[in-house]
Amino acid sequence: MTNDPPTSPNGSTGRLARFAPGLPALLHYRRADLSHDLMAGLSVAAVALPVGVAYAQLAGFNPVVGLYASILPLLAYALFGTSRQLIVGPDAATAALLAASIAPLAAGDPQLYVALSVVMTILTGLYLIGASFLRLGALADFLSKPILVGYLNGIALYIIAGQLGKLFGFAVDAHGIVPKLVEVATHIGQTQWPTLAVGVGTYLVLILSKRLFPRLPAALVALVAATLAVVLLGLDKLGVAVVGTVPAGLPTLAIPGIPFDLLDDVAAAAAGLALISFSSTMLTARSFAAKNQYDINVDREMSALGAANIAAGLSQSFAIAGADSRTAMNDAAGGRTQVAGLIAAGSIALVLLFLTGPLQYVPIAALGAILISASLSLVNLKTLAVLYRLDRLELALALLATIGVIWVGALKAILVVVALALARFVRLSARPQVEVLGRVPGLSGFHSIARHADAATEPGLVLFRFNAPLVFFNAPHFKQQALAAIAAAGPDLRWFVLDAVPVTGLDYTGYTELEALAATLRRQGAELVLAGRMTEAAQRRRAAGLDEPGLIRRHFPTLRQAVKAYRAMQTAAPAGEQPE
Incomplete structure (x- = not known):
């Protein structure tokens, strides 16, 4: 798929691409793509309408606010994003996080609730744009997939627990997953049966629509069916709660004020929201970029998501992220460029202008059923099963x-997942894999003797590999493992060869540990030898003005040449004498 416009780094198109990567594609739009993008855009709008209404309810807003979040953000992303298929908009995880963050701060004040949401969403966007200027797009990789999958599984349970009251027709006031489930269980006798019937019926329509009419947007079909049931059967008169009046018209652009003493709490929550939304967005963007064989710019994606969040905030809406279901619909419908997103935004704007009347009859229970269905799609048991077979430690992290979401809630669980990510990073960096190498029959190169029982080593020679930069936080571990290998080699050790290729960095602490190791070896009549990275080591010594013949007398380009030199030295040594 090659739809890129002609660009030159120094031409006007190249300058536009540096500022707004999506703008050159729009200026050089190909008419051949229009029919594909038109169908995809209408399909995306059909999915975005019920989902936006449902996620607005999840976030604690009037349903129209969810539609506000699907107009200007799509325009902003079309200008600044680098993915051709990604659709941004309301997202289950970000909506749940935002509600968990601002509900305690608003203390029941609806105007303050909206103001806090707008300010938090704009701050989220500013954080993302600032991080993109600092080239922090690598933060997308900070939360490993197992940790992110585990977190989203918890968010799914959090959302489902929050929708059960809407499904059964009674209020649930408890906070947290377990307290909500307990309250639902104790109030099950208060079930409003017509409401439950609408919710269960909506869920069944969702399932049947996906199976019988896979090309139709199941959420829209289910929502239309539930709304028609309310209108035709008069279910609202039987106690089935409905959305009520939905204001027509496009959003007004404004930035409300909030009490200054709440700013710290809002800013802290926005930082966590930025991390989670960007990490989940990049999973979606990368997946569809790989499927359609093109590259995305991670830092540009961060700034594009930031601009989209600022647009959502200015629209009096709430934080958004990459929407996997709408992106999948865009791709399945043949969307080729971000024009599909613009068509979707335009379609939703037309609904806000002319078709808000029918939305007042949408039953709340139907929205709850749609949210439960969307939440179940977040649950990823397949990855957990793979982790069970592949890496039990990663499974434990997930x-x-x-458990963090269940135990401390969606917002505080961000601290849990960040702590888990840090612990994983420290474990991998501070305790990297250490190997003593040997020759394996039938295999080229050198391999770990711990993993190959038939590996052979040279008498008096240790080939040692440390798979990380040698720096302050892992230097003691390096020394400990090196001394263990020296002790295992016994008194006949002559050369201790360090494979320098994996050692991509060396700070002062690492240098001092190398010095200490060289001194230890000299006292035992052995020598520290390096293999690999000769040019880098020489440049580092010259730059530092160091002359270290006492530290490392021998340095070879490869392990193979080091072993060859050792064998030649052993052969040349007179019988009964130790080679120099």
Whole structure:
């Protein structure tokens, strides 16, 4: 798929691409793509309408606010994004996080609730844009997929627990997953049966629509069916709660004020929201970029998501992220460029102008059923099963992230997943894999003797590999493992060869540990030898003005040449004498 416009780094198009990567594609739009993008855009709008209404309810807003979040953000992303298929908009995880963050701060004040949402959403966007200027797009990789999967599994449970009251027709006031489930269980006798019937019926229509009419947007079909049931059967007169009046018209652009003493709490929550929304967005963007064989710019994506969030905030809406279901619909419908997103935004704007009347009859229970269905799609048991077979430690991290959401709630669980990510990073960096190498029959190169029982080593020679930069936080571990290998080699050790290729960095602490190791070896009549990175090591010594013949007398380009030199030295040494 090659739809890129002609660009030159120094031409006007190249300058536009540096500022707004999506603008050159719009200026050089190909008419051949219009029919594909038109169908995809209408399909995306059909999915975005019910989902936007449902996620607005989840976030604690009038349903129209969810539609506000699907207009200007799509325009902003079309200008600044680098993915051709990604659709941004209301997202289950960000909506749940935002509601959990601002509900305690608003203390029941609806105007303050909206103001806090707008300010938090704009701050989220500013954080993302600032991080993009600092080239922090790598933060997308900070939360490993197992941790993110575990967190989203927990968010799914959090959302489902919050929708059960709407499904059964009674209020649930408890906070947290377990207290909500307990309250639902104790109030089950208060079930409003017509409401439950609408919710269950909506869920069944969702399932049947996906199976019988896979090309139709199941959420829209289910929502239309539930709304028609309310209108035709008069279910609202039987106690089935409905959305009520939905204001027509496009959003007004404004930035409300909030009490200054709440700013710290809002800013802290916005930082966590930025991390989670960007990490989940990049999973979606990368997946569809790989499927359609093109590259995305991670830092540009961060700034584009930031601009989209600022647009959502200015629209009096709430934080958004990359929407996997709408992106999948865009791709399945043949969307080729971000014009599909613009068509979707235009379609939703027309609904806000002319078709808000029918929305007042949408039953709340139907929205709850749609949210439960969307939440179940977040649950990823397949990855957990793969982790069970592949890496039990990664599985434990995923489960801990889920337990974090259950135990401390969606917002505080961000601290849990960040702590888990830090612990994982420290473990991998401070305790990297250490290997003593040997020759394996039938295999080229050198391999770990711990993993190959038939690996052979040279008498008096240790080939040692440390798979990380040698720096302050892992230097003691390096020394400990090196001394263990020296002790295992015994008194006949002559050369201790360090494979320098994986050692991509060396700070002062690492240098001093190398010095200490060289001194230890000299006292035992052995020598520290390096293999690999000769040019880098020489440049580092010259730059530092160091002359270190006492530290490392021998340095070879490769392990193979080091072994060859050792064998030649052993052969040349007179019988009964130790080679120099």
